[in-house]
Amino acid sequence: MSLAGRAGRAWTRQWLAPPRSRALGWNSSSYNIAIKLSSRFRGYASQAKPTPAQLEARIAAIPIERYRNFCIVAHIDHGKSTLSDRLLELTGTISASDANKQILDKLDVERERGITVKAQTCTMIYKHNGLDYLLHLVDTPGHVDFRAEVTRSYASCGGALLLIDASQGIQAQTVSNFHLAFAQDLALVPVINKIDMPSADVPRVLDQMETSFELDPKTAIMVSAKTGKGVGNLLPAVVEGIPHPIGDENKPLKMLLVDSWYDTFKGVVLLVRLFDGTIKAGDNVISLGTGMKYTVGQVGIQYPNATPQSVLRAGQVGYVYFNPGMKRIQDAKLGDTFTTVGEEETVEPCPGFEEPKPMVFVAAFPTDQSDYHRLADSMNQLVLNDRSVTLQKDFSEALGSGWRLGFLGSLHCSVFQDRLRQEHGRNIIITEPTVPTKIVYADESEEVVQNPALFPDMSDHKIRSATLFEPFVKATITVPEEYLGRVIELCEGNRGEQQSLEFFHTDQVILTYDVPASQLVDDLFGKLKGVSKGYATLDYEDAGWRQSKLVKLQLLVNRQPVDAICRVVHSTQVDRLGRQWVTKFKEHVDRQMFEVVIQAIVGNKVIARETIKPFRKDVLAKLHASDITRRRKLLEKQKEGRKRLRAVGNVIIDQSAFQSFLSK
Numbered sequence: 001m002s003l004a005g006r007a008g009r010a011w012t013r014q015w016l017a018p019p020r021s022r023a024l025g026w027n028s029s030s031y032n033i034a035i036k037l038s039s040r041f042r043g044y045a046s047q048a049k050p051t052p053a054q055l056e057a058r059i060a061a062i063p064i065e066r067y068r069n070f071c072i073v074a075h076i077d078h079g080k081s082t083l084s085d086r087l088l089e090l091t092g093t094i095s096a097s098d099a100n101k102q103i104l105d106k107l108d109v110e111r112e113r114g115i116t117v118k119a120q121t122c123t124m125i126y127k128h129n130g131l132d133y134l135l136h137l138v139d140t141p142g143h144v145d146f147r148a149e150v151t152r153s154y155a156s157c158g159g160a161l162l163l164i165d166a167s168q169g170i171q172a173q174t175v176s177n178f179h180l181a182f183a184q185d186l187a188l189v190p191v192i193n194k195i196d197m198p199s200a201d202v203p204r205v206l207d208q209m210e211t212s213f214e215l216d217p218k219t220a221i222m223v224s225a226k227t228g229k230g231v232g233n234l235l236p237a238v239v240e241g242i243p244h245p246i247g248d249e250n251k252p253l254k255m256l257l258v259d260s261w262y263d264t265f266k267g268v269v270l271l272v273r274l275f276d277g278t279i280k281a282g283d284n285v286i287s288l289g290t291g292m293k294y295t296v297g298q299v300g301i302q303y304p305n306a307t308p309q310s311v312l313r314a315g316q317v318g319y320v321y322f323n324p325g326m327k328r329i330q331d332a333k334l335g336d337t338f339t340t341v342g343e344e345e346t347v348e349p350c351p352g353f354e355e356p357k358p359m360v361f362v363a364a365f366p367t368d369q370s371d372y373h374r375l376a377d378s379m380n381q382l383v384l385n386d387r388s389v390t391l392q393k394d395f396s397e398a399l400g401s402g403w404r405l406g407f408l409g410s411l412h413c414s415v416f417q418d419r420l421r422q423e424h425g426r427n428i429i430i431t432e433p434t435v436p437t438k439i440v441y442a443d444e445s446e447e448v449v450q451n452p453a454l455f456p457d458m459s460d461h462k463i464r465s466a467t468l469f470e471p472f473v474k475a476t477i478t479v480p481e482e483y484l485g486r487v488i489e490l491c492e493g494n495r496g497e498q499q500s501l502e503f504f505h506t507d508q509v510i511l512t513y514d515v516p517a518s519q520l521v522d523d524l525f526g527k528l529k530g531v532s533k534g535y536a537t538l539d540y541e542d543a544g545w546r547q548s549k550l551v552k553l554q555l556l557v558n559r560q561p562v563d564a565i566c567r568v569v570h571s572t573q574v575d576r577l578g579r580q581w582v583t584k585f586k587e588h589v590d591r592q593m594f595e596v597v598i599q600a601i602v603g604n605k606v607i608a609r610e611t612i613k614p615f616r617k618d619v620l621a622k623l624h625a626s627d628i629t630r631r632r633k634l635l636e637k638q639k640e641g642r643k644r645l646r647a648v649g650n651v652i653i654d655q656s657a658f659q660s661f662l663s664k
């Protein structure tokens, strides 16, 4: 998913004023001053950075008993990345000058939105009681859409820092990420962050931690990742509280593929966790998943940039690429096990990972069809590094050639659009996000329809006798009690069914609701934030299919369907949505020489209708025949304009009309 230079991806975006700090009224210079001041008051002394030769020699001398692989479990924005930076600095892995260089490599979208999209990894060497420890830290994304990244990262760790913001306390993703980590048997070190904030309420968070997670408050470490206060106590707790990995470097190679990315020069680079054995350049390895064989080109660690090593040993996490390089990212199956050629019968594969399932589908079209091929290149490049996006060719009468894309969630979808714009400078028209529908016909055959335009017509008797299902999610919501009433009202209004309601501190509530996935993608999170003044948090997981009263709502222009504007919706939403569509579409269609009728229909039933009256007179008739320059200009303008015009039946509609209609 990342750029070609992902190996050099920065850990240090916090050094740059992110948008959040701007929202708080800081400008970049005040941010820099604050950073400088805070460095002066940091409660630790950092260790010196070793040279590459010293690094290799020091790593070789560390036994597996002194390895620790860990990650940070937290709700979005609770400070994982900031804390990671402090740890890298403390162990001498980065210096301030490194920090400035790495910022340039960071994904723009991550900096702009202030969120981590892709898990990143880094190896550190930490001296504790006179002995070197090899620490491997994974910084995971906090947002629910990127859960697959989180789960995979946990699989390479023995423990985690459970990080909670002292002013916000436990939030929805703290709860669900805690359960994920707990299910993977990770040893947890509780950490309370942001203790420097005036609104910090440490006793409250300790109480929540004890009631919700049964964690002993005495084991919690208080820190400020921003000022560095208390951070010096963290690594001793990691060394003492997190178990070392188990493995034997004398056994045959058993290597788990945790993540991968594409590099133009090296081909696919694999991020791996070694359970047994060793791996070095020149070794011949085989994938137990695909049966394909490769010769190792280079192995190394992220320190924090790609740093070649002569060997990786059991217990380590590092990167591997092949020579000749692996060509297709699809051949790197996450969760796959690799071993040495000849050992495939003796090595038991690691349990694989669940493939991430796309939840949200949109169609995307270039704003100008002549851009199609360039845009296709850009899309393919982005998809190369984000295997959770599905991409298929699509065609719309109204919008021309395009693609159908599947994403893990709405944020994932908008991050993709941002990356397309920022990294490839392309603009696209995106249809409204939809979720799939399952049709079970009377003869018990089944079909899952991802594209609403391909959903059978509602007047078809086959669909009328079929049973329809829509995907549901189990949503976990945390909210202060004072907003509970409004949140319940919102969930019920979005066809949610309450499953549980629990107070986990005097004034905090955890609610679980089964909600249709279609409501979730219709910005339920935004609405939730709205009714709770930003205090509610949401997390969700797949809850399977539910039978539902669904219908296909279509937009017609002079009785011709506009294929790009069509949705499968719950019958209770039809009237409101139908009216909204026709009113909005009317605003974007220019008057024609004849009457234009816009209708929203379900089967043969018209739900809503608008009419655009024709022009009274031919405006062109006024143009004098001898006015050649004027006519030529008009023709040129027309030629240019034709590129963007689309015909729906006999009605000519400018592409920008669809664009304005589809952009909410």
Ligand SMILES: Nc1nc2c(ncn2[C@@H]2O[C@H](COP(=O)(O)OP(=O)(O)OP(=O)(O)O)[C@@H](O)[C@H]2O)c(=O)[nH]1
Residues within 6 Å of the ligand: 014, 018, 020, 021, 074, 075, 076, 077, 078, 079, 080, 081, 082, 083, 114, 115, 116, 117, 140, 141, 142, 143, 193, 194, 195, 196, 197, 223, 224, 225, 226, 227
């Ligand atoms: N006052 C204060 N602010 C902090 C502290 N730690 C982090 N922050 C701020 O909190 C915000 C979020 O921090 P991040 O490190 O980006 O949080 P994150 O958990 O990595 O966020 P995601 O990557 O989006 O999951 C940033 O504006 C940080 O500067 C702290 O100890 N004190």
